[in-house]
Amino acid sequence: MSDCLVRTPVSDRSNPADLLLEMVDYDTAQALLSAALRELPSVEAEHIPLALSCGRILAEDVRAVACRPETDISAMDGYAFRCADMDLSGQKGLPLSGCVAAGDSPEPLRDGTACVILTGARIPAGADCVVARERVVVAHDRVHLTNQTPVTGLNIRRKGEEFLSGTPLLPRGQALDWRHMALLASQGMTHVAVSRPIRVAVLANGAEFDCHAADARTELNTLMLSAMLQSESIRVRSRVAATDSPDELGEALRECIEHSDVVVTTGGISVGQTDHVLPVLTRMGATCLFRRVRMRPGKPVTVMRLGRKIIFCLPGNPGAAALCAQLFVMPFLRAFTGLPPHRENRLAGRSAFAFTPTTDATSFLPVAHTEEEGEIRFSLIPSVGASDVRCLTRATALLRVDAGESVDIGSYCRAVPFTDL
Numbered sequence: 001m002s003d004c005l006v007r008t009p010v011s012d013r014s015n016p017a018d019l020l021l022e023m024v025d026y027d028t029a030q031a032l033l034s035a036a037l038r039e040l041p042s043v044e045a046e047h048i049p050l051a052l053s054c055g056r057i058l059a060e061d062v063r064a065v066a067c068r069p070e071t072d073i074s075a076m077d078g079y080a081f082r083c084a085d086m087d088l089s090g091q092k093g094l095p096l097s098g099c100v101a102a103g104d105s106p107e108p109l110r111d112g113t114a115c116v117i118l119t120g121a122r123i124p125a126g127a128d129c130v131v132a133r134e135r136v137v138v139a140h141d142r143v144h145l146t147n148q149t150p151v152t153g154l155n156i157r158r159k160g161e162e163f164l165s166g167t168p169l170l171p172r173g174q175a176l177d178w179r180h181m182a183l184l185a186s187q188g189m190t191h192v193a194v195s196r197p198i199r200v201a202v203l204a205n206g207a208e209f210d211c212h213a214a215d216a217r218t219e220l221n222t223l224m225l226s227a228m229l230q231s232e233s234i235r236v237r238s239r240v241a242a243t244d245s246p247d248e249l250g251e252a253l254r255e256c257i258e259h260s261d262v263v264v265t266t267g268g269i270s271v272g273q274t275d276h277v278l279p280v281l282t283r284m285g286a287t288c289l290f291r292r293v294r295m296r297p298g299k300p301v302t303v304m305r306l307g308r309k310i311i312f313c314l315p316g317n318p319g320a321a322a323l324c325a326q327l328f329v330m331p332f333l334r335a336f337t338g339l340p341p342h343r344e345n346r347l348a349g350r351s352a353f354a355f356t357p358t359t360d361a362t363s364f365l366p367v368a369h370t371e372e373e374g375e376i377r378f379s380l381i382p383s384v385g386a387s388d389v390r391c392l393t394r395a396t397a398l399l400r401v402d403a404g405e406s407v408d409i410g411s412y413c414r415a416v417p418f419t420d421l
């Protein structure tokens with residue numbers, strides 16, 4: 001038998017384990033979380049080498065300091081000349097005078113001549129068109145047109161045609177990836193200001209995860225949640241307190257809180273005699289943002305705050321922990337890192353199944369979504385409940401059904417797709 005904490009009387013409203021504390025509905029819980037996030041100072045910026053910045057979040061707006069192309073350049077390997085100088089019949093041609101390659105700073109073109117020019121080379125002053133090499137014939141050091149009528153600007157990439165100096169290039173909050181590297185490097189940037197990574201601690205608890213326990217179980221949530229939350233802009237560390245001792249749990253919580261910006265606990269938040277997470281946090285001075293949400297599954301989910309630290313207390317059942325992490329922790333971390341809400345924040349489509357809730361709570365059903373003839377269709381993934389880990393591997397979204405609503409085949413429905421960071 002474990003040593004059980006003596007339960008505080010249910011009338012003690014300072015204890016978040018107290019079931020008399022009012023349960024909030026799902027939208028209220030989200031609103032409380034958004035309000036708490038707004039009160040947090042934004043994450044500091046750090047300057048890191050551009051080469052290491054993929055996956056990080058831009059901490060400031062970037063404007064062009066140089067236009068692109070920086071100067072008029074040739075788009076072709078060929079010959080540059082002044083259009084008006086060229087004999088269009090191809091009979092006379094123009095004498096050749098020199099060669100310009102990319103990287104050269106050419107002298108002005110001699111009047112009445114053409115020069116060899118290579119792709120990317122600066123257009124010499126005096127030239128106003130480029131004809132591709134395969135469209136001329138060169139004989140006796142003269143260039144003759146074969147199959148081209150040149151016009152001013154032909155095959156010239158004009159200075160600033162991509163963008164001018166001062167053009168807004170990327171907004172603060174942009175998650176950087178390979179597509180942004182060339183653009184930033186084109187501005188001479190070797191370093192970039194990004195938000196420093198957010199430190200998240202994931203803490204599981206429960207004596208059943210002690211491998212010496214008489215009925216030991218495999219701990220699943222730290223691996224699952226670390227994989228979900230880990231990204232270039234989020235550093236996750238995890239810890240398992242394989243104990244039912246409030247003191248040992250308290251020590252683990254203290255250590256997690258001290259070294260992290262955000263803590264995510266799983267398990268130990270219901271009303272069992274070994275559910276110590278909330279009383280221990282309360283004793284440490286944490287206050288409750290909300291305690292339990294009118295939703296199924298995931299009802300026990302609770303969010304605490306200690307100073308500037310937010311502590312998500314998720315239910316221990318892996319399915320419920322995953323669902324609460326997707327619905328609460330992921331959007332919070334996106335916003336905290338400075339990312340905009342996920343572009344597929346909400347999916348709308350038609351249900352391929354019928355469902356009538358049996359609770360007065362918001363139900364979240366695991367579904368797989370497919371696109372058929374431009375419309376999203378949701379299929380129900382069978383689940384035996386909040387401990388089901390197999391159904392997660394087949395689901396792609398969580399379909400929301402509010403209390404009092406029911407779903408019929410063909411009903412228009414909303415779902416939150418699973419996301420990563």
Ligand SMILES: Nc1nc2c(c(=O)[nH]1)N[C@H]1C(S)=C(S)[C@@H](COP(=O)(O)OP(=O)(O)OC[C@H]3O[C@@H](n4cnc5c(N)ncnc54)[C@H](O)[C@@H]3O)O[C@H]1N2
Binds near residue numbers: 275318
């Ligand atoms: N009297 C009541 N009992 C329960 C209620 C209630 O309202 N009244 N709510 C139920 C619901 S809903 C849930 S969800 C669970 C939540 O309980 P806890 O968050 O305290 O979770 P535990 O009791 O610690 O664990 C529940 C279950 O999940 C397994 N678990 C926990 N952590 C992990 C992990 N890291 N890896 C794998 N499996 C884990 C644990 O072994 C238990 O089987 O409370 C209900 N009870």
Ligand code: MOO
Binds near residue numbers: 296297315321385386
């Ligand atoms: O809500 Mo619990 O999260 O059903 O298992």
